[in-house]
Amino acid sequence: MRVEHEMHIRRRSRNFGVLGVLLAFIVIVFGVTVVKIETGGFSEGFDHVARPALIPAEEASQ
Amino acid sequence: MTDATLHIPSDAAPSGEASLRDYWRLLKPRLMSLAIFTALVGLLVAPGDLHPFLAASSILWIAIGAGASGALNMWFDADIDRVMKRTRSRPIPAGRVRPSDALALGLFLSGISVVMLGLTANWVAAFWLAFTIFFYAVIYSMWLKRTTSWNTVIGGLAGAFPPMIGWAAATGGTPFEAWLLVGLIFMWTPPHFWALALFVKLDYHEARIPMLTVTHGRAETRRQTWAWALGLAAVSLVTAFSGLGGPLTLAVVLGLNGIFLRDAYAIFRRSDADSEADGHAAEKRLFKWSLVYLFAHFSVFVLEAILPFGGW
Numbered sequence: 024m025r026v027e028h029e030m031h032i033r034r035r036s037r038n039f040g041v042l043g044v045l046l047a048f049i050v051i052v053f054g055v056t057v058v059k060i061e062t063g064g065f066s067e068g069f070d071h072v073a074r075p076a077l078i079p080a081e082e083a084s085q
Numbered sequence: 086m087t088d089a090t091l092h093i094p095s096d097a098a099p100s101g102e103a104s105l106r107d108y109w110r111l112l113k114p115r116l117m118s119l120a121i122f123t124a125l126v127g128l129l130v131a132p133g134d135l136h137p138f139l140a141a142s143s144i145l146w147i148a149i150g151a152g153a154s155g156a157l158n159m160w161f162d163a164d165i166d167r168v169m170k171r172t173r174s175r176p177i178p179a180g181r182v183r184p185s186d187a188l189a190l191g192l193f194l195s196g197i198s199v200v201m202l203g204l205t206a207n208w209v210a211a212f213w214l215a216f217t218i219f220f221y222a223v224i225y226s227m228w229l230k231r232t233t234s235w236n237t238v239i240g241g242l243a244g245a246f247p248p249m250i251g252w253a254a255a256t257g258g259t260p261f262e263a264w265l266l267v268g269l270i271f272m273w274t275p276p277h278f279w280a281l282a283l284f285v286k287l288d289y290h291e292a293r294i295p296m297l298t299v300t301h302g303r304a305e306t307r308r309q310t311w312a313w314a315l316g317l318a319a320v321s322l323v324t325a326f327s328g329l330g331g332p333l334t335l336a337v338v339l340g341l342n343g344i345f346l347r348d349a350y351a352i353f354r355r356s357d358a359d360s361e362a363d364g365h366a367a368e369k370r371l372f373k374w375s376l377v378y379l380f381a382h383f384s385v386f387v388l389e390a391i392l393p394f395g396g397w
Contacts, residue, residue, distance in 0.1 A: 030102050033102045033103075033104045034102060036104060036105055037102075037103070037104060037105050037108075040105035040108075051142055051145070051201075054138050054142070055138070055139065055142055055204070055205050058136050058138050058139055059139075062136060
């Protein structure tokens with residue numbers, strides 16, 4: 024029977040840990056993106072999108 | 086031959102391969118938990134309306150930033166960690182993690198936590214997170230920890246910023262109330278730590294770290310504990326009358342500070358011989374109460390913010 028070296032066991036647990044961290048990072052970035060788009064946070068960053076905050080007060084009231 | 090045979094231990098290489106837990110320990114999870122709790126309170130009591138997912142993500146990045154500064158601290162302090170009993174089993178002095186790996190982890194997590202907090206919340210919060218990491222890793226760990234007995238006070242300031250970062254994440258600003266939260270932890274840290282230093286035999290002197298108990302003696306440490314407890318009570322009372330507080334906070338704060346001051350005064354009034362005689366009872370009592378104190382004090386701010394009758 025082949026006995027697995029302890030170093031390999033440690034290395035595997037570390038690799039799975041890194042995998043979990045990377046997956047969690049993807050989920051977080053995706054979630055943040057979805058929330059930002061839904062709440063309009065990012066859309067004001069583009070020039071071709073209206074930015075109500077930049078319209079002067081008199082013009083906005085007309 | 087397997088690749089295991091290529092990893093022959095030598096003086097230059099760590100004696101064993103690091104496990105995931107070793108990297109986790111580099112991040113100082115206990116300090117991270119304090120940062121998470123206080124940042125969460127800052128975020129909850131601030132008058133902002135951050136989306137719950139963004140709020141949770143922001144807390145995560147603040148915690149990772151705190152962990153990054155812990156890793157940088159462990160990298161720089163590896164030489165003194167090797168000398169002291171309490172820290173000898175840490176991943177770097179124990180030879181399980183290479184110092185360069187700890188440095189790389191600390192720098193990588195610092196960068197990613199600041200950038201992600203900026204993208205998730207705002208750049209004011211990201212700036213204060215970057216400043217906190219810099220303050221803890223460079224100003225405290227690399228410079229003042231080894232040169233002045235004020236190191237506990239300065240280290241306490243680094244640990245005091247997370248609630249303000251949480252507040253900034255929610256609102257984009259750092260008003261007076263956010264600074265009051267900083268002030269509260271800043272004033273709390275010295276008596277909390279000195280109470281511990283008075284009953285645990287810490288071997289900082291062997292590592293040549295100028296702790297107050299070593300440089301100015303234990304009697305002076307007792308006097309300073311009392312003085313800082315008075316300052317803490319003053320800041321605490323100001324929070325009760327500020328936008329953070331209300332009648333409920335005032336009632337809780339009076340009780341918390343009453344007991345804190347009683348125990349700090351007992352420490353101030355007695356000698357080391359008295360302390361030895363009863364097994365450092367007063368010192369242990371203050372240390373334990375300081376933990377209850379911080380948790381209850383921050384929790385009451387949250388209650389004040391969410392209860393319909395909260396605030397003045």
